[in-house]
Amino acid sequence: MPENTRQPTTVYIGIGSNLGDRAENIRVALRLLKRSDGIRLSSVASTFETEPEGVKEQPRFLNTAACIQTRLTPGELLSTLKDIEKRVGRTPAGRWGPRVMDLDILLYGEKIISGESLTVPHPLMAEREFILRPMAEIAPAVMHPVLGKTVRELLEEKEAGEVHSSGDGAVPDPDG
Numbered sequence: 001m002p003e004n005t006r007q008p009t010t011v012y013i014g015i016g017s018n019l020g021d022r023a024e025n026i027r028v029a030l031r032l033l034k035r036s037d038g039i040r041l042s043s044v045a046s047t048f049e050t051e052p053e054g055v056k057e058q059p060r061f062l063n064t065a066a067c068i069q070t071r072l073t074p075g076e077l078l079s080t081l082k083d084i085e086k087r088v089g090r091t092p093a094g095r096w097g098p099r100v101m102d103l104d105i106l107l108y109g110e111k112i113i114s115g116e117s118l119t120v121p122h123p124l125m126a127e128r129e130f131i132l133r134p135m136a137e138i139a140p141a142v143m144h145p146v147l148g149k150t151v152r153e154l155l156e157e158k159e160a161g162e163v164h165s166s167g168d169g170a171v172p173d174p175d176g
């Protein structure tokens with residue numbers, strides 16, 4: 001379908017940085033997103049500082065999430081995001097490692113995609129608090145199309161899970 005006759009889709013983008021001036025990197029990425037053809041930025045969550053997961057020996061991340069409306073296809077959007085990552089200053093490096101800018105497609109409407117270069121919903125969305133926390137601010141009632149749970153429910157489950165799996169057997173102090 002030609003681009004101008006497609007209905008815009010609501011898409012959530014995960015944004016993270018753990019190298020350089022992280023807050024500035026996020027501001028620049030948001031500015032570039034806003035200026036991109038075919039993208040309308042509709043909301044941005046707060047920024048959260050988070051411990052690295054996966055590869056743990058690296059600086060802490062700043063993470064946020066944004067909601068956009070777009071007529072770009074998922075593939076077109078992924079190329080736009082990769083282009084913005086480069087323009088913010090990302091250089092090729094290993095997966096999970098430190099990066100100036102990481103832009104991930106978390107949800108693309110209710111579409112389910114499992115391609116070689118794109119998996120949507122983002123495969124780690126339900127497991128990573130650094131994705132769920134900012135998303136819960138801007139999209140608490142949005143449904144994960146595979147898990148059939150809202151973002152708020154996924155975050156609550158994740159938080160409950162963290163307490164049970166703290167590993168040291170300590171019971172959290174309700175007053176503390």
Ligand code: ADP
Binds near residue numbers: 104105122
């Ligand atoms: P990651 O974000 O997984 O830590 P990268 O940012 O280096 O790692 O991305 C590696 C590749 O992941 C990208 O080149 C892209 O093709 C692929 N990918 C798969 N699913 C997604 C998604 N939902 N959003 C962004 N990239 C994705």
Ligand code: MG
Binds near residue numbers: 102103104
């Ligand atoms: Mg990425």
